[in-house]
């Protein structure tokens with residue numbers, strides 16, 4: 001994938017602010033799966049959402065790309081309530097890169113990436129700008145040579161790159177990604193980090209790997225059991241005590257260039273609890 005600025009869409013990206021205020025969501029008739037989530041991103045911020053399995057990371061993302069309507073609180077993009085926008089206008093402001101959806105399988109890569117233009121205006125000028133944005137996104141994600149291939153026949157990493165190309169073709173102000181480095185090999189993973197750092201849009205991504213969160217993100221939000229444990233700059237926020245509380249592991253943190261490196265171990269069992277368990 002090409003990460004240099006020369007390979008980007010010709011129209012400059014316009015990053016937008018993103019704000020969540022006391023956000024809560026849960027399925028009808030059930031207790032909220034997430035609640036009390038509040039954060040504010042300025043245009044161009046890159047937020048990593050981290051937390052253990054089942055913490056509510058994907059649920060929070062669904063609130064941010066307008067799939068789940070909040071039970072309480074609000075999401076504002078560029079200062080406007082997300083739910084006051086028509087769906088098409090919301091899709092011009094926020095694009096999502098999710099794990100592949102069953103509906104994606106019927107299309108070629110070209111058709112998939114073209115679909116990123118759906119929220120945008122048609123007309124001759126609109127179509128020409130759209131074709132340029134699609135071609136630039138495909139070049140950037142190195143999927144141009146796969147244009148005629150059925151999406152269903154791609155490898156996991158190729159699929160991931162095609163899905164990111166579709167979102168880039170959408171030219172959003174905010175890009176939301178669910179575990180974007182899943183399936184990527186070492187080289188493409190490093191390139192994804194560089195890509196995310198180089199995009200001139202606001203980024204929100206879930207990540208399991210804290211090293212990667214520190215490499216990619218300027219800010220981090222830690223969730224556990226649907227509650228926000230912390231939100232703030234990566235280096236001041238991801239501290240051993242918070243990692244122990246949130247993930248139940250002991251962590252040692254060391255600087256690595258401008259980023260951080262995390263080493264983990266399981267917490268030692270307390271002597272009295274092992275005595276209890278042997279009784």
Ligand SMILES: Nc1ncnc2c1ncn2[C@@H]1O[C@H](COP(=O)(O)OP(=O)(O)OP(=O)(O)O)[C@@H](O)[C@H]1O
Nearest residue numbers: 027033051052053054055056057058059060206208
């Ligand atoms: N629509 C739903 N109805 C009922 N429960 C749900 C729904 N969506 C998510 N959940 C539950 O909410 C919890 C949080 O799920 P979510 O997928 O947001 O977690 P996550 O942090 O992304 O997890 P992982 O790291 O394992 O991907 C899980 O226990 C999940 O089973």
